[in-house]
Amino acid sequence: MTRAIAVSCGDPSGIGPEIAIAAWNLRTKLGLPPFFLIADTALLTARSQLTGQFCPVEACTPEDAAAIFERALPVVPLKHAFRDDPGVPLAGNAAGIIESIERAVGLTLQGKARAVVTCPISKKPLYEAGFAFPGHTEFLAHLAQAHLGRPVTPVMMLAGPLLRAVPVTIHIALREVPAVLTSAMIVETARITGAALRSEFAIARPRLAIAGLNPHAGEGGSMGSEDESIVRPAVEALSAEGWSVQGPLPADTMFHPAARETYDAAICMYHDQALIPAKTLGFDDSVNVTLGLPFVRTSPDHGTAFGIAGKGIAKADSFIAALRLADQLAGNREAAA
Template sequence: MAAPLLLSLGDPAGIGPDIALGAFMLRREARLPAFLVAGDPEALKARARRLALDVPVAEATAEDAAALFADALPVLRTGPAFTGGPGVPDKSSAACVRAALNAGMDLLEAGRVAALVTNPLSKAVMYEAGFPFPGHTEYLAARAARPGRPAPHPVMMIWSPLLAVVPATIHIPYAEVPERLTVDLLVETGRIVARDMARRFGLARPRLAFCGLNPHAGEDGTLGREDETIVRPAVAALSREGIAAVGPLPADTLFHPEARARYDVAVGMYHDQVLIPAKTLAFHDGVNVTLGLPFIRTSPDHGTAFDIAGTGRADPSSLMAALRLARRLADAEAEAGSARAATPPALAGT
């Protein structure tokens, strides 16, 4: 039996418990893969009662989760109890998030789960508790570091069947974007996107479209020089490496259906440039995928939504998409690993 996915519950004051329960309720009709929740089982039971959901919650390990999944939501108890309430985070929220993440990474590194799916956390809550990382992604990159080897460069991709986008810079003020953009950053981002789209998504030669930073991609430098001095040289360098990259392209004409048919991933210069079209086109089907890590991590494409936690209004669609995609990528990577292992040594370098 295949190893289950590990779902980190996220902030238990948010909609993480709601969507975990909702996904489990829809597991058969949505054909969801088996997953093990890391978090406080009592928090899930309390939320199920509040939402009047008949969801049996069973404490489990990675080894028995898949067998339990048909009849009960398997939960790995990861330490501190949640003492807040729906929409009301307290000091226990951050402790619960950290314990679930740590337990999930331990299982992932031991090969006992196939991939990591993370429900939303609140950055403000985590920062107040002394969390030293900007978010999930940076924490996961730090955990993936090894002695003598730097932490990997994680790349955030929002994927849906309609559109895949990558912001080269993520959660920084817009005023800082031009100074953070460099040729090296864009080249490294492009390499990681091309590699992981080939290895995990099965695209032989992924097509990358780079947005311009400025309106109309700078109009040959008349609306800003960054597109000529940073974006264009980065695209040229990637092209010389054999990566199918084009740009800089005007972002305002890059997301209609005819344009989307010409590329596999749009690489934006800043967060909102590509996340606005991605969330407009596929808000409920979008999945946050972290590229560049030595393991698979996906996440719903939304936040904690404290305002609707415990109301029954949370939609589990994005979480279900994240679970399905995590299983697909884990299976693809396992198949690729098996193929490499079966390749005769004489052919391995050809």
């Protein structure tokens, strides 16, 4: 049985439905792997008509999705219907958004789907409906933990053709980073990244570059002590474990072409240190990958784009890249098993 990729619909008021429709219309031209959407079939049909994109929609089971993919967009119907209001995030749609994520993960863990690709969500309407997680990644880790019966540490990677970048701290204020950052966090993030580079990216001996926290990686302590007291001990510990690792490196010289040739992933100390170079080097084709989960999860590297939802102008490039990478990583993981 050919297993399709499970795609959670994201916030239906955003561009998630449109990029899925656009990708399906390009399936033959681009040779895309089969996928199915967990969504409201009526909303998808209405959105394809609103945006002028021809797209037959066919309700299905996960097992039938790959066979249907060539003739129609396969959709596993939600139990919760959506209110179709492009550009207007609604707390009333939260139950269906959450259901879509839960079912995509569940079907993949059951072996009925090849991987998970998540369309963008907006946190505010979810919070208004009582959603208790900071975002997608934390919710996915919760679902994985419930399945495995043990704690799971998710690691965020931005993966593009020119750079793979991983932030150690993510959605916290910049002023909080020095107080939160520890050597143990850096080591754990690097270990998970290295293991994923082996099993999912098929890199036999991953090379890791560890960024410093301060300008010039602290310049020997003259621009902050954290690089010597926190980052360097982590690098030394990783080296002692046998990892190919370098650092702490000045972040302002880590991302030019010659530097990127020396490593397979950059471990960065905070959100923008990783995401600014990643998005600059591959804004349309970088993919958000969650490492450390018992299933492959990728996502387009953009948000819900409520401002252009329903206008038929959303670009599907990052979603298509997420589909392709999910298919590749799932194949590598299966081969390594």
